[in-house]
Amino acid sequence: MIDSHCSPVVESNQTYVGGGSSIVWFSTQLGFSNSPWRVRNVRWNLDHVEILVGGPEAAEFQLTITPVGAKKSAFITTRHLALAHSGKSLPQEIPAVLKDAFEKNLGPLDFNGLLQLLDTDPDKQPLQPPSVASPLGQGQPTGQLDTWGVGDSWADFVAAGEVARARLDSVEPTKLFRFIQHGESECAQVLPKGPGPIVEMVDYPWEDRIRGRGELPYSNLRSGLPTEDEPLITTDLTETDVVAGNPKKLTDILEHAIAKGDSDKRTILFSNTCVPVVVGEDVESVVRRYSEKSPVPLLFLTVTPRSMLNIFNDLLVVRRKQAESAAGAPPKDTINLIGYPESRAVNELIEMLSLFGIKLNIRFIPDILEELIDMLPNAALNVVLPNSMWDNLYEQLLQESKIPHIKPTAPWGIAGTLAWIRQILEALGHGEPDLSVWNNYLAQFQAQWDEASARCQGQRLGFALRGRDIHVLTDPSNTWGVSLIAQLEEAGFGLDILLLLKDANDAKNRAGQVNAMFTYPQRHVFKGFMTMEMLRQRLADSTAKAFYSVHTFDWRLTEAGKNRFSVQHFELGVPGAIRTMNRLADLCNTTLYQEYRRFFARTEGGNLVHQGWRYR
Structure with missing residues (x-):
């Protein structure tokens, strides 16, 4: 037994999230090693340990371990520890399994001894309290350089920093704000909103460019306003401007924005992009000077996601609390969908809910409008989509809310x-x-489901991830609510998981975290890589037909003969899952890159080996 008289290993105000070794250890100690039930998540603080367990048909329950006597609802106790559960009743077979395993394996420990064991987890992560928490979720970046400015960017397939940079574009605030952007033209090429199609560098998860393919002309999928409204105006810094400086471009655009006027009196958001920051242009003081002249608020934003966090505070906190105070009792069985965008799949979910007597009041976020704020209290429940990118918005919206x-x-x-x-x-x-x-309800889709599922059986897809990127597999809130592993397993796919590893111990921990998510582990394969050369070889050797990457033009995959998929290929709900399966099956059956891979071969520096095409 560990010496329980050692000093506590957890600070009084700190919570930790366990890594793969904690997940594997608890799965074994609680008797789930040869069971369809698996530990999904572990977190702990000075007072208790929380363990999330998942099983068949997406069932879940939570266990809590505390010092004995600290929790009255405990159903198993040892001399020092108490085990309780929350949620619905435990599955029938679970209590007996837990009683035998808990008393046998954890009986010798006291609570501080348990914390000391957990403290040895090399992948544990401190969970910051909500008041200072990163708005981007565990493992997410704090700026664009987290994508492009790190030594292992050659192994980055998720572009988390770039997605974080554009996070403000994931909501629809154009009726609340006007935007000024100061930068060079390539900044506009990654901007997902605008009056017409533009070059795409990454697949932003909130866009419907792939989900909506075949539904509308591509340009109609954009959410930009008419050009005469000028929701966005931008400078275009050239190489000469960068070398010699050109402060007039900044003052000209500010003069234009202020002089143009706006009958709706919208706040102006000024976004300072990377180039002015790198060259050291003093932008903020100029904007501050012009804000004194502006008839409407003029707010300064940087390229960091954190600068964008509180621009909705007056609306989401102050105005929303006023609306709740003035509202009466909400209609029964009426809900708000928070974080669920206007889309074909969400409309199908709303129609399905009506079959069970559940009525929709409004959808809120990504649509953020004053009139919607006033309508929020007309619902008995807020149903929130797990999405770490919007956690800060959620926190403001739900702060001291009267709506459960x-x-x-x-x-x-x-x-x-x-x-x-x-x-x-x-x-x-x-x-x-x-x-x-x-x-x-299900019967109307059964034939389509069976046909789509049959197309996926025996097919393989792949993920190549750095250790800090595995949250895309273990936490759906980091993939726009999409449970990638669960949905791919239900469809029938096998998975090739390639992990960038530091050493053998790191391999065990990372694989353990991902393996805990599998319902059918026998279908899947883990392999590691430590260099760019190993990654390229692993991709070439893999039997997977497509790999996950949010980079639109990813030569690492095309040279290996692989197609590419991302969150944009996935939809929610049953008919949405059928469309998802067919999209992914189409990718697996598209052999262009495989058949012509010799023409996509690259040198070590990334240049095409074949510099030209010969047409016959």
Whole structure:
């Protein structure tokens, strides 16, 4: 037994999230090694340890370990420890398994001894309190240089820094703000909003460029306003401007924005991009000077996501609290969908909910409008999409709110959608969903589901990830609510997981974290790489037909003969899952890159080996 008289290993105000070794250790110690139930997540602080366990059909329950006597609801106790659970009743077979394993394996420990064991987890991460938490979730970046300015960027397939940089574009604030951008033309090439199509550098998860393909002309998928409204005006710094300086471009655009006027009196957001920062242009003091002349608020933003956090505070906190205070009792069984965008899949979910007597009040975020704020209190429940990119918005919206809220795992496929309905009904005070209603709903899609699923059986997809990027597999809030592993497993895919590793111990821990998410581990393969050369060889040798990458032009994949997929290929709900399966099956059956891979071969520096094409 560990010496329990050692000093506590956890600070009084600190919570830790466990890595792969903690997940594997608890799976073993609690008796889940040869069970369909698996530990998904572990976190702890000075007072208790929380363990999230997942199982068949997206079922979940949470266990809590505390010092004995600290929790009255404990159902298993040893001399020093107490085990309790929260949520619905435990599955019938679980209590007996837990009792035997808990008493045998954890009985010799006291609580501080347990904390000391957890402290040896090399991948544990401190979880910051909400008041200072990163708005981007565990493992997410704090700026664009986290994508382009690190030594292992050659192994980056998620572009988290670039996605974070553009996070303000994931919401729809154009009726609240006007935008000024100061930078050079390439900044506009990665901007996802505008009046017409532009070059795409990455697949932003909030866009419908792939999901909406075939539904509308590509240009109609944009959410920009008419050009005469000028929701965005921008400078275009040239090489000469960078070398010699050109402060007049900055003052000219500020003069124009202020002089143009705006009948809606929208706040002006000024975005200072990378180039002015790198060359050392004193932009902020100029903007501050012009803000005194502006008839509307003029706010200064930088390229860092944190600078964009509190621009909605007056609306989401002050105005929302006023609306809640003035509101009466909400209609029964009426919900707000928070974080669920206007889309075909979400509209299908709303229609499905109506079959169970659940009515929609409004959708809020990414649409952020004053009139929607006033309508929020007309619902009995807020249903929030897990999305770390919007956590700060959620925190402001839910702060001291009178409206109860839940944040269930997003509705993926058949199992995930049924679990989502269950949690909403339970939060509204109802029992289990009427399975006859569910079965009738499902029956209309069964033939399409079976056909799409058959196309996916035996096919393989792949992920190549750095250690800090595995959150895209372990935490759906980092992939726009999409449970990538769960949805791909339900479809029937096998997965090749390639991990950038530091050493053998790192390999075990990283693989353990991902393996804990699998329901069908026998389908999947883990392999490591430590250099760019090893990565290229692993990709070439893999039997997966497509790999996950948000980089639109990814020669690492094309030279290996692989197609590319991203979150943009996925949709929520049952019919959305059918479309997802067909998209991914189409990728697996598209052999262009495989057949012509010799023409896509690259040198070590990334140049094409074949510098020209010969046409016959």
